[in-house]
Amino acid sequence: MIRSLSGFLASAALILATPIAAQTPQSPAARITALVGGNVIDIDKGGALENATVLIEGEKIVKVGPSASVTVPEGATVVPMQGQWLIPGMMNMHTHLGLKLPGATGNSLADESDAAQALRMADNGRRTLQAGVTTVRLTHEDHGNDFALKAAIAAGQTLGPRIETAGEIIIPTGGHGFLEADGPYEFAKAARTQIKRGATWIKIAISGGISDTHGSISAAPMTDEELSTLIEVAHRNGVKVTAHNGSTEAAQQALKFGIDCFEHGYHLNNDILRDMKAKGVWLVPTIVVTQPGAHEFYRKIGSPDWYMARVESTGKDHWAMLQSAIKLGVNIALGTDQFPFEPNGGTTATVAEAELYVQAGMTPLQALQAATIQPARMLGLDKAVGRIVAGQYADIVALPANPLKDISALRNLGFVMKGGLIVRADTQPALITH
Numbered sequence: 001m002i003r004s005l006s007g008f009l010a011s012a013a014l015i016l017a018t019p020i021a022a023q024t025p026q027s028p029a030a031r032i033t034a035l036v037g038g039n040v041i042d043i044d045k046g047g048a049l050e051n052a053t054v055l056i057e058g059e060k061i062v063k064v065g066p067s068a069s070v071t072v073p074e075g076a077t078v079v080p081m082q083g084q085w086l087i088p089g090m091m092n093m094h095t096h097l098g099l100k101l102p103g104a105t106g107n108s109l110a111d112e113s114d115a116a117q118a119l120r121m122a123d124n125g126r127r128t129l130q131a132g133v134t135t136v137r138l139t140h141e142d143h144g145n146d147f148a149l150k151a152a153i154a155a156g157q158t159l160g161p162r163i164e165t166a167g168e169i170i171i172p173t174g175g176h177g178f179l180e181a182d183g184p185y186e187f188a189k190a191a192r193t194q195i196k197r198g199a200t201w202i203k204i205a206i207s208g209g210i211s212d213t214h215g216s217i218s219a220a221p222m223t224d225e226e227l228s229t230l231i232e233v234a235h236r237n238g239v240k241v242t243a244h245n246g247s248t249e250a251a252q253q254a255l256k257f258g259i260d261c262f263e264h265g266y267h268l269n270n271d272i273l274r275d276m277k278a279k280g281v282w283l284v285p286t287i288v289v290t291q292p293g294a295h296e297f298y299r300k301i302g303s304p305d306w307y308m309a310r311v312e313s314t315g316k317d318h319w320a321m322l323q324s325a326i327k328l329g330v331n332i333a334l335g336t337d338q339f340p341f342e343p344n345g346g347t348t349a350t351v352a353e354a355e356l357y358v359q360a361g362m363t364p365l366q367a368l369q370a371a372t373i374q375p376a377r378m379l380g381l382d383k384a385v386g387r388i389v390a391g392q393y394a395d396i397v398a399l400p401a402n403p404l405k406d407i408s409a410l411r412n413l414g415f416v417m418k419g420g421l422i423v424r425a426d427t428q429p430a431l432i433t434h
């Protein structure tokens with residue numbers, strides 16, 4: 001009662017303050033939506049609560065239970081979900097909304113201004129959300145454009161996923177990236193600068209990358225002092241550090257100094273993977289980038305031959321590494337290093353990544369967890385997102401088949417809600433509330 005009264009007062013105050021608010025029938029806080037009759041997947045244990053009702057008030061889930069026992073309040077927007085399976089919104093932990101790669105498409109963006117890039121990133125953010133990805137971690141964007149986009153999405157000015165971002169990737173001079181630093185104090189300053197701008201992660205490159213024409217992917221060019229100082233500074237600020245890494249030597253060095261996460265892990269051996277498991281270090285595999293499904297993508301963007309050759313040669317090691325990581329029980333959070341919605345093998349890169357996890361040894365439940373609750377844990381946000389339970393943000397995706405039986409059910413997702421707003425409803429577009 002108190003809640004709905006304060007909601008009413010809030011909307012009354014808004015109407016008085018600004019005539020635009022009068023066009024909105026309900027304030028966001030008062031908006032009640034009921035997803036009725038769907039099967040809600042238990043993301044922790046597997047299985048589903050069948051014929052369930054999920055009640056959403058404002059941005060949050062307030063009740064989940066059997067439809068017979070949940071009363072839908074008068075005035076609520078009712079969304080029939082019979083025959084649908086409800087999962088938490090997917091999370092993609094390695095993407096770049098302003099991505100440019102070597103090749104024709106990348107070349108055409110060589111002179112892109114920051115303003116143009118921010119607009120392109122906003123478009124990619126909208127497409128990401130509509131592909132069922134409600135949270136992303138950005139692992140390098142240019143010139144702070146990511147912080148502007150994150151603020152614009154949070155303010156409701158543009159539609160997109162929740163964003164955690166590392167700002168600009170920090171590298172030793174000549175490394176895989178742009179923001180160069182040398183010596184421990186330059187690394188400390190570079191990390192502090194990103195954190196000051198709003199970075200909630202720090203991303204470094206401790207070895208070369210597939211897309212580099214210089215440097216070796218197996219080198220470890222950072223000194224102990226540089227690496228340990230950077231990690232210490234980030235941790236003192238409560239910020240985790242992740243590394244682009246294809247090198248065993250660099251991985252051992254980073255594990256020694258307390259790194260939190262590795263990206264790709266192309267050539268990580270079993271000793272490293274065991275150490276990661278023991279220390280709870282995360283792996284974000286981005287397996288799609290080196291597997292055959294991505295070839296159509298590389299052709300489309302006009303990738304040069306040398307790049308295709310590097311992808312091919314890295315792909316076999318990458319796949320074997322992923323199989324071992326799954327077998328050894330390393331913490332895995334889904335990431336693609338492509339746009340989350342990028343076409344890949346007849347679906348999106350995000351869904352293709354989850355399918356590849358199952359092919360590499362995960363159960364469908366584990367793959368689903370790698371796309372939802374595991375990233376939430378990695379981000380330290382698992383009290384807020386990652387499950388369909390009361391108290392969490394209403395980030396929900398609906399599928400017409402059970403993904404615990406076949407992970408490819410993700411291919412046919414047709415409904416996406418973020419923070420209680422319906423952003424996609426293929427069969428009932430009139431319900432879209434953004």
Ligand SMILES: [Zn+2]
Binds near residue numbers: 094095096139337
């Ligand atoms: Zn990347």
